Amino acid sequence: MGFQSVDRGTVAVWRLQALAGVAVAALVMVGVTVPLLAGGAWLGPVLALVGGLLAVAAGLALWLPAKAHARLRYRLDEHGLTIEHGILWRHRIIVPRVRVQHSDISQGPLQRAFGVATLRLYTAGSRFTVNSLPGLADDRARALRRQLLDEGDGDAV
Amino acid sequence: MRYEDGHPIPEQRLHPLSWVFYLSGGLGAALPALAALALGAEWGGGLWALLPLILIGPLAGLWHQWVYRYDTGPDGLVIREGLIFRNLRQIDYRRIENLDTRRNPLHRLLGVADVKVETSSGGGAEATLRVLSLAQAARLSEAVFARRRALEADAGAEAGDAPPAAETEVLLRLPPGELIRMGLIDNRNLFWLGAVLGSLIQVLGVDLLERLVGPALRDAGLRYVSELGLMLKVLLVVGTVIGVLLVGKALSVLSALVRYHGYVLEQAGGDLRARHGLFTRHAVTLRLARVQVVHQLATPLHRLFGRVALQVDLAGGAGDTDRGDGARPLAPICPADRAPALIDRALPGLARREPQWRPLSARTRYRLTRLWLWCWALLSLPPALWWWGWPGLAVLPAGLPVALLHGHLYARYTRWALTPDLLLFHRGWLWRRLAVVPRNRIQTVRLTRSPFDRRYRMTALEVDTAGGGLTKRRVRLGYLDRDVAARLARALV
Numbered sequence: 001m002g003f004q005s006v007d008r009g010t011v012a013v014w015r016l017q018a019l020a021g022v023a024v025a026a027l028v029m030v031g032v033t034v035p036l037l038a039g040g041a042w043l044g045p046v047l048a049l050v051g052g053l054l055a056v057a058a059g060l061a062l063w064l065p066a067k068a069h070a071r072l073r074y075r076l077d078e079h080g081l082t083i084e085h086g087i088l089w090r091h092r093i094i095v096p097r098v099r100v101q102h103s104d105i106s107q108g109p110l111q112r113a114f115g116v117a118t119l120r121l122y123t124a125g126s127r128f129t130v131n132s133l134p135g136l137a138d139d140r141a142r143a144l145r146r147q148l149l150d151e152g153d154g155d156a157v
Numbered sequence: 158m159r160y161e162d163g164h165p166i167p168e169q170r171l172h173p174l175s176w177v178f179y180l181s182g183g184l185g186a187a188l189p190a191l192a193a194l195a196l197g198a199e200w201g202g203g204l205w206a207l208l209p210l211i212l213i214g215p216l217a218g219l220w221h222q223w224v225y226r227y228d229t230g231p232d233g234l235v236i237r238e239g240l241i242f243r244n245l246r247q248i249d250y251r252r253i254e255n256l257d258t259r260r261n262p263l264h265r266l267l268g269v270a271d272v273k274v275e276t277s278s279g280g281g282a283e284a285t286l287r288v289l290s291l292a293q294a295a296r297l298s299e300a301v302f303a304r305r306r307a308l309e310a311d312a313g314a315e316a317g318d319a320p321p322a323a324e325t326e327v328l329l330r331l332p333p334g335e336l337i338r339m340g341l342i343d344n345r346n347l348f349w350l351g352a353v354l355g356s357l358i359q360v361l362g363v364d365l366l367e368r369l370v371g372p373a374l375r376d377a378g379l380r381y382v383s384e385l386g387l388m389l390k391v392l393l394v395v396g397t398v399i400g401v402l403l404v405g406k407a408l409s410v411l412s413a414l415v416r417y418h419g420y421v422l423e424q425a426g427g428d429l430r431a432r433h434g435l436f437t438r439h440a441v442t443l444r445l446a447r448v449q450v451v452h453q454l455a456t457p458l459h460r461l462f463g464r465v466a467l468q469v470d471l472a473g474g475a476g477d478t479d480r481g482d483g484a485r486p487l488a489p490i491c492p493a494d495r496a497p498a499l500i501d502r503a504l505p506g507l508a509r510r511e512p513q514w515r516p517l518s519a520r521t522r523y524r525l526t527r528l529w530l531w532c533w534a535l536l537s538l539p540p541a542l543w544w545w546g547w548p549g550l551a552v553l554p555a556g557l558p559v560a561l562l563h564g565h566l567y568a569r570y571t572r573w574a575l576t577p578d579l580l581l582f583h584r585g586w587l588w589r590r591l592a593v594v595p596r597n598r599i600q601t602v603r604l605t606r607s608p609f610d611r612r613y614r615m616t617a618l619e620v621d622t623a624g625g626g627l628t629k630r631r632v633r634l635g636y637l638d639r640d641v642a643a644r645l646a647r648a649l650v
Contacts, residue, residue, distance in 0.1 A: 079650055080650065086605075088607070088608055089606070089607050089608075090605070090606045090611075091603060091604065092603070092604040092605075092646075093601060093602075093603050093604075094601060094602040094604075094646055094649075095601050096600075096601070096650045099600045099601065123600045123601055123621070124472070124600055124623045125600035125621035125622065125623060126470075126621060126622065126623060127619075127631060128600075128603060128621045131601065
């Protein structure tokens with residue numbers, strides 16, 4: 001079995017989250033600059049600069065999630081789960097089945113609206129104790145966890 | 158041990174002088190007030206405000222001593238804390254990894270010890286018994302380990318293998334000669350001394366210096382330091398540096414002699430035990446089952462003396478309050494030729510025979526040389542151009558020899574090997590580090606390709622174990638060929 005992509009719905013979730021972040025930043029920046037510079041000659045240029053920055057940020061907020069989705073893939077085989085992610089720095093994480101101590105499936109309100117969930121695998125490691133695979137469709141996340149846990153009895157350290 | 162409705166109620170109490178060891182806590186609380194006094198605050202009402210602060214420590218200590226109970230139950234160590242908010246804790250014998258005792262001079266004067274109960278769950282000591290008399294500590298340790306052995310023997314009998322005989326064998330002793338070498342090798346004090354000296358000079362200023370050395374200078378017919386010749390100034394600077402070096406080295410020799418006085422590492426069954434310390438006696442138990450990675454470090458000074466330092470990463474030690482990184486010295490210093498035998502002891506039953514060393518990617522040399530040249534250019538060009546104008550470009554080739562040398566030597570000395578049981582990674586040429594990771598301790602494997610890695614078709618492979626966690630000691634094999642890294646990752650999990 002080759003690598004699989006995660007659910008498309010997660011792109012919308014990430015976009016909305018990123019856009020919300022941009023909106024908060026916009027509010028803060030406008031809220032700081034307008035009262036400070038009100039009536040001054042600098043107001044226009046500064047607002048234009050802030051507007052430009054925010055436009056770039058919004059563009060990234062729309063584009064990066066799609067890119068991240070394209071680069072995020074996973075594979076379940078007899079050894080365990082392999083997760084690949086990252087746009088510039090590309091990571092491949094191999095979590096052996098026997099090393100999984102416990103697992104979480106979590107869903108925020110936004111994720112619930114789009115029917116996606118995050119699967120988290122906890123190992124007894126020290127630097128990378130939590131390995132998360134976001135953007136799985138609900139039922140797929142549950143099925144994946146079942147496959148992971150059923151076929152390998154958790155070994156200790 | 159008595160039972161109430163089937164619940165175990167611990168009955169053993171702490172040493173009657175336990176409260177003494179809470180004094181320092183009270184003093185700590187009173188410290189701000191004392192500082193205010195020293196700075197000239199009015200006595201008046203201040204004294205009365207101070208008194209309860211000083212009493213807090215011993216009173217809390219008395220309360221603690223009065224309500225604290227411990228006992229050895231049928232399956233685990235039982236500890237009861239608190240009277241109003243009761244907390245009954247049971248620590249399973251099989252989960253107890255260490256009973257570390259710590260004794261500073263006050264403990265030794267009163268014949269008592271702090272006993273720390275450590276388990277594999279991480280986050281530091283599970284419980285600290287403060288304080289027990291030596292006899293109590295010995296009884297507790299005896300009882301806990303006897304029961305643990307019994308429980309393990311039961312489990313072992315079911316599995317069909319006998320428990321290992323618990324005979325003690327000394328693996329390493331460090332006579333004073335070795336400790337002196339260790340102090341000479343250690344450079345940490347130097348850094349601090351330099352910092353302290355630098356700030357002292359900042360504070361005292363040149364004025365005072367002139368006042369101190371002024372008479373001598375005047376005798377020599379000079380009025381100010383600034384009138385000294387260049388030669389003398391250089392001599393002064395060199396003299397100061399040598400002085401700092403000598404004092405720093407003397408201090409580190411002294412601290413090594415004090416801290417590691419009478420260092421003995423011995424093996425008892427499945428445990429390694431280290432005892433050391435002149436004033437504060439340390440007794441540390443390393444359970445072999447918990448050893449995750451063995452690190453060997455050889456700095457240039459280590460190699461000058463033909464020595465190495467060995468450390469182990471223990472599972473669950475990441476939250477250790479003493480050191481913060483879960484690393485324990487296996488041998489703070491040992492002759493280089495004895496290191497392999499010690500590593501074998503720390504990782505028993507693992508075949509280490511003749512590792513087949515494999516080099517990094519063939520492009521490493523080129524990549525590192527380029528990287529160093531770029532760094533050199535970015536750091537040195539702007540100031541050079543600023544000072545000398547266009548002739549400053551001449552600094553650029555000056556960095557080439559170092560960059561070439563570093564690239565060549567790093568690629569030559571950095572190598573890895575995979576044996577049936579172990580992953581070995583040897584890194585660096587000036588500071589040489591060797592990490593020995595048992596393959597069955599590897600939790601996850603992570604391959605990373607940065608934009609630069611992609612350009613050179615390389616991959617970095619990092620393995621994660623239950624020990625360590627500190628950046629300096631992570632086991633990360635950079636500069637591997639892409640396909641080599643992929644194959645290695647498949648082999649490891």
